[in-house]
Amino acid sequence: MNDLSSAVLENAVLGLLTLRPMSGYEIKQLFDKSISFLWRVHMSQIYPALARLKEAGLVEMDLVPQEKKPTKKVYSITRKGRRALQTWLRAPVQDSAVRDLFPLKVFFARNIERETLLEHITERQDRAQATLALYRDMERLFKELQEGDIDSYPKEDIRFWQLALRWAILREEGVRDWCNLVLKDLTQDMKGG
Amino acid sequence: MNDLSSAVLENAVLGLLTLRPMSGYEIKQLFDKSISFLWRVHMSQIYPALARLKEAGLVEMDLVPQEKKPTKKVYSITRKGRRALQTWLRAPVQDSAVRDLFPLKVFFARNIERETLLEHITERQDRAQATLALYRDMERLFKELQEGDIDSYPKEDIRFWQLALRWAILREEGVRDWCNLVLKDLTQDMKGG
DNA sequence: TCAACCATGTAATGTGTTACATGATTGA
DNA sequence: TCAATCATGTAACACATTACATGGTTGA
Incomplete structure (x- = not known):
């Protein structure tokens, strides 16, 4: 899958970026504060997802240097990204696999x-x-x-x-x-x- | 993980084999008729799991030739297998990851x-x-x-x-x-x- | 004749988790 | 001083899904 149209994580990240531009770290934090009751993700999943989104032109990245803190990579959703998110949201939902262990x-x-x-x-x-x-x-x-x-x-x-x-x-x-x-x-x- | 002690699929297969000896195909069928409301597995997961269980000495395999049907590989649980299953069942349960998409x-x-x-x-x-x-x-x-x-x-x-x-x-x-x-x-x- | 059922597997790909790797700042 | 927070990633491994591969029997 290299078109991301059914990649759930990528679309969830796009969804969060509709609120405001954020760094990968901030996205993970917001994930934990909101979506976490539906789905937990790891930091190590976020960065590759952002890379894929950027390559697909669905997000843009800006470097934001900070005092006494490492430079952030702040991502914003593009117009193309918004369209991609809407397409995903409008598509019928397939049931997620049950796995109640x-x-x-x-x-x-x-x-x-x-x-x-x-x-x-x-x-x-x-x-x-x-x-x-x-x-x-x-x-x-x-x-x-x-x-x-x-x-x-x-x-x-x-x-x-x-x-x-x-x-x-x-x-x-x-x-x-x-x-x-x-x-x-x-x-x-x-x-x- | 090569000791299988926390491999869920392997233990579920052991659990079904406590009922009676079965072939991989029959295990899958019983899975569908019973556990499927908790967890769906694919045929292609069963065979490798059986191979791992056999190598660990938790199941035994017998070849059962049939008329007008392919020869079955019928697996039975061993004493070691029963012990392994009990150890897994007695271990405290860790929550399975939520993923409600x-x-x-x-x-x-x-x-x-x-x-x-x-x-x-x-x-x-x-x-x-x-x-x-x-x-x-x-x-x-x-x-x-x-x-x-x-x-x-x-x-x-x-x-x-x-x-x-x-x-x-x-x-x-x-x-x-x-x-x-x-x-x-x-x-x-x-x-x- | 065509689909479903019986019966076995392998390979490629996709997704998730854990460990590794780095390094400064802040508060207990 | 030790853990937590901020900030970025890579690599290895585990597990799930789909496709590929084969081939006979049974019933509509």
């Missing part, structure tokens, strides 16, 4: 002790609670961003961010509920049988 | 027309309904397997399969509910604004 251990749980399984589930549930707490914090942050009027985070964007965050919240609530269900099912059996 | 288009939806977005969401919701229908069929099938007593699907296994399937059902119901939420939020705005 956690419940696999439940699937094969016949082969281990009941207690070990219950520990796994309890730990997972704890993590779900912690994750949900994080998401609630994010929700509050988004609300603040929307009320306080900051150029760099336009309200129309924030609104869609909130909807996307709701996806992650519903997903994690599902995990929490499922853990509950499994714990009930397995302990009920221990008492009753 | 569908709501990304919502995240960046400021850049496209409202109508296109609504179409995406509606399509996704339709697919969620179709997937849920499939899962309900699977649920019925699992129940039948549990009632009818077939050697190749022991009841204790089926019980855990049902719990794992519940995960997938909750996940897909979450998607459906989220689509509803987004549709409401966006159309409400069109009327009210």
Whole structure:
């Protein structure tokens, strides 16, 4: 694939650059503060993606020297880049591959002790609670961003961010509920049988 | 990694081989009929995995010639394989990487027309309904397997399969509910604004 | 006759993760 | 002094996907 039209990372980077020009480092930070509930990326993925975008003419790069800090490479989206992003956004969505590895251990749980399984589930549930707490914090942050009027985070964007965050919240609530269900099912059996 | 202790595919194959000896082709079929709601694999992943398992002494292979069909390579799990599977199942679960690409288009939806977005969401919701229908069929099938007593699907296994399937059902119901939420939020705005 | 099923694999490509490599500044 | 933050990348490895390669049987 050298036309980038279906490269997800590249389009996500373009999407973030519609907010304002940024360096690779800043893009990664914003990724962590926003999209991370849908998808985590590594620093080492960002730089090659920016290189590919630049070569395709979808972004431009400016060198910005700083005092007491290394010189930044600040990227901005080009008109061609905006068009490419829109084309990608308009294209029908193909389902991303399912790969839920956690419940696999439940699937094969016949082969281990009941207690070990219950520990796994309890730990997972704890993590779900912690994750949900994080998401609630994010929700509050988004609300603040929307009320306080900051150029760099336009309200129309924030609104869609909130909807996307709701996806992650519903997903994690599902995990929490499922853990509950499994714990009930397995302990009920221990008492009753 | 050449000890396979954290290789998920290899352990999943071992897990299926606890039911009965199978060829690569049969393993793939069973994968599709059972684990597929958590994780889809390709035929081309199975054969190399079996080769690695054989080399590690976790499975044994027998050639079974057939009439009017190609000779099968039937793999069985060894005692060492059972131990390896248990070690993997007992190990604490690390979260699998989140990578929900569908709501990304919502995240960046400021850049496209409202109508296109609504179409995406509606399509996704339709697919969620179709997937849920499939899962309900699977649920019925699992129940039948549990009632009818077939050697190749022991009841204790089926019980855990049902719990794992519940995960997938909750996940897909979450998607459906989220689509509803987004549709409401966006159309409400069109009327009210 | 044509597609689907049975049965095995290899090769190329794409994507993600971890480790390596460098080096200044700031705050605990 | 030690970790974190700012700032850039490369290289190796792991894992997933698609295409390539072969060839007989069965049923519509």
